Amino acid sequence: MHRVAITGTGVFTPENVITNDELVAAFNAYADRWNAENAVAIAAGELTEKTHSSSDFILAASGIERRYVLDKAGVLDPDRMYPKLTPRNDEDPSVMAEIAVDAARKALGEVDPGTVDLVICAASNMERAYPAVAVEVQQLLGAGGFAFDMNVACSSATFGIQTAADMIRTGSVKTALVVNPEICSAHLEWRDRDCHFIFGDVATATLLQRDEGLTGPHFKVKSTRCATQFSNNIRNNNGYLRRAHDQMEDRRDMQFMQNGRKVFKEVLPLVSRHIAGHMDEEGITPDDLKRLWLHQANKTMNDYIGKKVLGRDPEPGEQPNILQDYANTSSAGSIIAFSKHSADMAPGDVGLICSFGAGYSVGSVIVERA
Ligand code: CO8
Numbered sequence: 001m002h003r004v005a006i007t008g009t010g011v012f013t014p015e016n017v018i019t020n021d022e023l024v025a026a027f028n029a030y031a032d033r034w035n036a037e038n039a040v041a042i043a044a045g046e047l048t049e050k051t052h053s054s055s056d057f058i059l060a061a062s063g064i065e066r067r068y069v070l071d072k073a074g075v076l077d078p079d080r081m082y083p084k085l086t087p088r089n090d091e092d093p094s095v096m097a098e099i100a101v102d103a104a105r106k107a108l109g110e111v112d113p114g115t116v117d118l119v120i121c122a123a124s125n126m127e128r129a130y131p132a133v134a135v136e137v138q139q140l141l142g143a144g145g146f147a148f149d150m151n152v153a154c155s156s157a158t159f160g161i162q163t164a165a166d167m168i169r170t171g172s173v174k175t176a177l178v179v180n181p182e183i184c185s186a187h188l189e190w191r192d193r194d195c196h197f198i199f200g201d202v203a204t205a206t207l208l209q210r211d212e213g214l215t216g217p218h219f220k221v222k223s224t225r226c227a228t229q230f231s232n233n234i235r236n237n238n239g240y241l242r243r244a245h246d247q248m249e250d251r252r253d254m255q256f257m258q259n260g261r262k263v264f265k266e267v268l269p270l271v272s273r274h275i276a277g278h279m280d281e282e283g284i285t286p287d288d289l290k291r292l293w294l295h296q297a298n299k300t301m302n303d304y305i306g307k308k309v310l311g312r313d314p315e316p317g318e319q320p321n322i323l324q325d326y327a328n329t330s331s332a333g334s335i336i337a338f339s340k341h342s343a344d345m346a347p348g349d350v351g352l353i354c355s356f357g358a359g360y361s362v363g364s365v366i367v368e369r370a
Pocket residue numbers: 052053054057058061062124153154184185187188193194195197199234256258259260261263264297298328330356357358
């Protein structure tokens with residue numbers, strides 16, 4: 001078996017920022033208009049009046065202050081409430097491939113893309129069914145070997161890292177790129193007050209190489225662990241059978257849906273147990289752990305998990321959050337945290353990357369600074 005290292009990470013961040021106040025103003029304008037248009041049905045008790053959203057609620061419930069999006073105008077237009085992206089010709093790169101390539105080039109740094117022999121595009125939705133976005137990324141980078149797409153929602157990145165690491169361990173590839181282009185704005189229902197604040201857009205990339213003769217700064221991948229347990233509580237029913245089901249209308253369940261309270265209650269023990277089990281298996285105690293890079297969905301959730309794993313309140317910087325700036329970026333969140341908050345770690349320092357979300361799914365990666 002070969003050993004594996006993470007030798008680079010990259011983050012593509014869109015230019016457009018939406019603050020909570022801007023988001024709430026757009027939602028409230030939409031709600032007022034909808035209520036006026038449906039006043040008769042509301043008065044007759046056939047429809048329920050839409051209530052205003054609030055920036056104070058969003059910050060208190062989630063810790064999110066702003067989010068990046070590929071298109072701001074479409075999302076904030078009360079007549080539209082979703083991004084407007086120009087369709088691409090078949091000859092042009094897909095949007096997902098384009099932002100993934102940006103992150104991948106940052107992860108590669110000085111490494112020759114031609115030495116990459118595996119590209120995995122791991123994300124919570126795909127721009128098209130086929131050809132795989134990963135094969136397009138492979139071609140745009142000039143990488144060799146093979147490429148494929150995979151989807152485990154919020155855990156796509158860690159599951160992708162385990163898949164790539166396993167292939168490096170067994171010798172089928174030497175250098176792998178796991179890219180996570182997440183255009184969450186396109187499958188979020190911005191007209192639903194309960195979830196309109198949750199997500200943002202981003203792309204991340206992680207470069208994994210066989211740990212042999214490496215000279216630059218890197219993290220040894222000590223161990224990876226993935227788990228799933230079916231739940232309906234986070235769901236998107238859009239899919240290729242839609243036409244066959246004669247269901248072409250704009251139904252609510254064709255976008256992201258969740259029962260947030262249940263997710264909160266059920267996922268926390270699942271994740272805490274998963275991390276504790278993984279650390280135990282590797283003989284790692286809470287005192288050995290210098291940093292936790294957690295999935296970025298909710299600050300209260302992360303505070304709880306950090307305390308549970310370490311057995312005390314995490315010190316500042318020990319469990320860095322980026323969700324205040326990026327919101328939930330699905331699979332990319334823990335990788336953004338790792339990418340932006342790992343350079344200061346000393347040789348021998350051990351940390352843990354952990355994602356969790358729809359499925360339910362949990363993935364963890366234990367790394368050691370070389
Ligand atoms: N403004 C004001 N009030 C509001 C708003 C709002 N925007 N939204 C809800 N309220 C009200 C509610 O109506 C409710 O009122 P009442 O008490 O009168 O009924 C009250 O505020 C409390 O509402 P909630 O119970 O919903 O509030 P919570 O404290 O539970 O917070 C959260 C809501 C933040 C959603 C929280 O439940 C949470 O974070 N849960 C965990 C979510 C999570 O981790 N999900 C993971 C999903 S991500 C994933 O797996 C990837 C999916 C693929 C990507 C999809 C991309 C689009």
